[in-house]
Amino acid sequence: xxxxxxxxxxxxxxxxxxxxxxxxxxxxxxxxxxxxxxxxxxxxxxxxxxxxxxxxxxxxxxxxxxxxxxxxxxxxxxxxxxxxxxxxxxxxxxxxxxxxxxxxxxxxxxxxxxxxxxxxxxxxxxxxxxxxxxxxxxxxxxxxxxxxxxxxxxxxxxxxxxxxxxxxxxxxxxxxxxxxxxxxxxxxxxxxxxxxxxxxxxxxxxxxxxxxxxxxxxxxxxxxxxxxxxxxxxxxxxxxxxxxxxxxxxxxxxxxxxxxxxxxxxxxxxxxxxxxxxxxxxxxxxxxxxxxxxxxxxxxxxxxxxxxxxxxxxxxxxxxxxxxxxxxxxxxxxxxxxxxxxxxxxxxxxxxxxxxxxxxxxxxxxxxxxxxxxxxxxxxxxxxxxxxxxxxxxxxxxxx
Numbered sequence: 001x002x003x004x005x006x007x008x009x010x011x012x013x014x015x016x017x018x019x020x021x022x023x024x025x026x027x028x029x030x031x032x033x034x035x036x037x038x039x040x041x042x043x044x045x046x047x048x049x050x051x052x053x054x055x056x057x058x059x060x061x062x063x064x065x066x067x068x069x070x071x072x073x074x075x076x077x078x079x080x081x082x083x084x085x086x087x088x089x090x091x092x093x094x095x096x097x098x099x100x101x102x103x104x105x106x107x108x109x110x111x112x113x114x115x116x117x118x119x120x121x122x123x124x125x126x127x128x129x130x131x132x133x134x135x136x137x138x139x140x141x142x143x144x145x146x147x148x149x150x151x152x153x154x155x156x157x158x159x160x161x162x163x164x165x166x167x168x169x170x171x172x173x174x175x176x177x178x179x180x181x182x183x184x185x186x187x188x189x190x191x192x193x194x195x196x197x198x199x200x201x202x203x204x205x206x207x208x209x210x211x212x213x214x215x216x217x218x219x220x221x222x223x224x225x226x227x228x229x230x231x232x233x234x235x236x237x238x239x240x241x242x243x244x245x246x247x248x249x250x251x252x253x254x255x256x257x258x259x260x261x262x263x264x265x266x267x268x269x270x271x272x273x274x275x276x277x278x279x280x281x282x283x284x285x286x287x288x289x290x291x292x293x294x295x296x297x298x299x300x301x302x303x304x305x306x307x308x309x310x311x312x313x314x315x316x317x318x319x320x321x322x323x324x325x326x327x328x329x330x331x332x333x334x335x336x337x338x339x340x341x342x343x344x345x346x347x348x349x350x351x352x353x354x355x356x357x358x359x360x361x362x363x364x365x366x367x368x369x370x371x372x373x374x375x376x377x378x379x380x381x382x383x384x385x386x387x388x389x390x391x392x393x394x395x396x397x398x399x400x
Contacts, residue, residue, distance in 0.1 A: 009066075009070065012070075013066060013069060013070075016384075016385040017066075017069045017381045017382075017384070017385055018069075018314070018318065018377075018380065018381040018384040018385075020314065021311065021314045021315075021318075021377055021380065021381055021384075022062075022065060022377070022381070024307065024310050024311045024314060025065075025311060025362055025373070025374065025377055026058075026062070027307060028304075028307045028308065028311065028361075028362035028363060029058045029061075029362050029363075029370065030058075031303070031304070031307065031363065032054070032288065032360075032362055032363035032364065032365075033051060033054050033055060033058070034266075035284075035288050035291050035292055035295075035363060036050055036051060036054055036284045036288065036364075036365050037051050038266060038267050038269070038272060038273075038291060038295060039272055039283040039284040039288065039291045040283075040284050041267065041272075041273055042272075042273055042274060042275040042279075043275075047284075050284060050365055053118065053119055053365075053367055054365055054367070054370065056367075057119075057366075057367040057370040057371055058370055058374075060371050060374075061370050061371045061373065061374025061375070062374065064371055064374045064375040064378055065374045065375070065377055065378035065381065066378065067378065068375050068378025068379050068381070068382060069378050069379075069381040069382045069385060070382065070385075071378075071379070071382055072382070072386070073133060073327075073330060073379050073382060073383075074324065074326050074327060077133045077134065077136070077137050077326075078137065081133075081134055081137055084130040084133065084134055085130075085134060087127075087130065088127040088130050088131060088134075088163065089166065091112075091123040091126060091127055092123050092124065092127060092163075092166050092167060092170055092171070093170065094112055094123060095109050095110070095111075095112065095123060095170050095171050096170060099112045099113055099114060100112060100113075100171075101113045101120065109170070109171045109172060110122055110123075110124065110171045110172075110173045110176070110357075119367040119368065120367075120368070121367075121368045122366070122368045122369065123171075124167050124171065124173060124176040125176075125366075125368050125369050125372050126368065126372055127163070127167075128176075128179070128180070128183075128337065128372070129372055129375055129376055129379075131163055131180065131183065132183060132187070132330060132333035132334060132337065132376075133330060133379075134159065135156065135159065135160070135183065135184065135187050135329070135333065136187065136326050136327075136329035136330045136333060137326060138155060138156055138159065139156070139187060139188070139190075139191035139325070139326070139329050140324075140325055140326040140329065142155065142156070142191075143191070143192075143325065147188075147191050147192050147193055148192070148193050148194040148197065152193075153188075153193060153197050156184065156188055156193075157184065157201075160180060160181060160183075160184035163180055164177040164178075164180040164181050165177070167180065173356075173357065174220070174356055175344065175356025175357045175358045176357075176358070178340075178344070178356065179337065179340050179341060179344070179358070182336065182340040183333055183336050183337060183340070185198065185201075186332065186333070186336035186339075186340075187329055187332060187333050187336065190319075190328070190329055190332045191325075191329060223354040223355055223356075224354050226246035226249075226354075227246070227249075227351065227352065227353065227354050230246060230249075230351050231351075231352065246351070247281075248281050248282070248286075248287070248348075248355050249348060249349070249351040249355060250351070251271065251278075251279065251280045251281065251287075251290075252280065252287050252289075252290040252348070252349045252350075252351070253290075253349070253350060253351045254271070255269065255270075255271045255272070255280050255287075255290040255291070255293060255294035256289075256290050256293030256294065256301070256349065256350070257293075258270065258271075258294055259293045259294040259295065259296065259297040259298070259300075260297050260298070261297050261298050261299060262296070262297040262298075262299055263293070263294060263295045263296040263297030263299070263300055264294055264295055264297075265295060266295050266296065267295070268295060269291065269294035269295040270294070271283075271290075271294060272291045272294050272295055280294075284364070284365045285359050285364050285365050285366065286345065286348065286355075286357060286358070286359060286360075286364065287349060288359075288360050288363050288364045288365075289301065289304065289345060289346055289349045289360055289363070290349045292304055292363075293349075304360075304363060305342075305346070307362075308338065308342050308360075308361065308362070311338060311362075311377075312335050312338050312339050312342075313335075314380075315331050315332070315334055315335035315338070315377075315380050316331070316332065316335050318331045318380050318381075318383050318384045318387065319331035319332045319335065319383075321384070321387040322383050322387055323383075323386055323387055327383045327386070327387075330379060330380075330383060331380050331383050334376045334377070334379065334380055337361075337376070338361050341358050341359070341360070341361050342360065342361060344356065344358050345358050345359060345360040345364075346360070361373055
């Protein structure tokens with residue numbers, strides 16, 4: 001029998017928290033562990049640590065989910081927004097210290113390796129939790145001034161471009177920068193920013209890309225051109241499509257296609273279980289969806305997509321019942337985060353999106369990713385705990 005306060009918290013958790021959301025993310029995570037176990041078999045002894053680390057991360061994530069369900073994030077953000085912003089900048093700047101290391105597959109300087117921790121930490125993943133909270137607070141505060149006014153849009157866009165630019169400059173992780181930009185778009189749309197600003201933003205981004213394209217490194221240009229050539233069937237760069245910049249995607253789509261409807265069988269995937277250098281790369285991280293396609297087929301892939309879709313829709317459901325606009329923006333922000341990472345990762349595996357080093361939420365291996373995802377979902381659970389009852393919500397919609 002634990003302390004009285006803990007017993008009370010546990011009873012309150014099971015009475016008010018979002019148990020369905022917790023069940024969905026646990027199902028996705030454990031499904032991911034099964035895929036990771038298969039994906040690391042070719043490594044032999046060197047790969048044995050991945051599954052225990054992932055399971056420990058999930059356990060810590062459940063604790064984070066429990067704790068964050070009881071945190072009033074609105075009050076916390078309003079009181080601590082300056083410290084949160086400083087923390088985000090500080091943790092990204094840590095990548096410039098000797099603790100900053102390259103990723104396993106992307107080569108970007110995206111990770112922090114501390115000698116006293118068994119796993120590396122991805123600062124941009126941690127900062128993303130606070131970025132959504134800060135952007136939601138901005139959206140709420142700017143509603144009083146007019147969310148679609150020029151100065152309001154500049155403030156929202158400026159915060160986003162600063163963080164996305166900082167990550168791109170220091171770590172070279174353009175995929176994560178893209179997620180931050182996507183979060184801004186979806187949250188600003190949710191907050192009611194006029195459509196004309198999004199049109200102007202698209203035109204500005206297109207112009208910036210046109211001007212910057214000749215100055216981008218060749219390897220980044222190739223990542224985009226091989227996708228375009230693959231989709232259009234351009235045969236002039238066949239080598240690049242299969243052996244050069246498009247090698248990872250070509251192996252991935254081959255694995256998915258060879259799985260058919262029901263797959264080659266768990267622990268039986270030809271590429272997944274092969275130790276050959278020409279086999280599927282990053283199979284326990286970026287290409288975990290391809291592992292699922294090869295061994296469990298279309299049925300397994302649909303199960304992955306349906307689980308993630310259910311989690312995203314649950315976040316949207318909570319957002320629609322939130323007791324304040326800020327809480328709604330937060331829940332929608334985390335739904336957008338999952339949607340963006342899911343779409344980009346699966347797009348990479350299907351050869352319709354460039355390789356940008358983004359993992360599949362809840363399924364891919366990654367300790368810091370799992371814990372932060374559970375913390376984000378815990379915040380959504382907390383919003384659900386404090387949501388308006390249906391009778392009050394309906395009454396509030398009638399106006400004064």
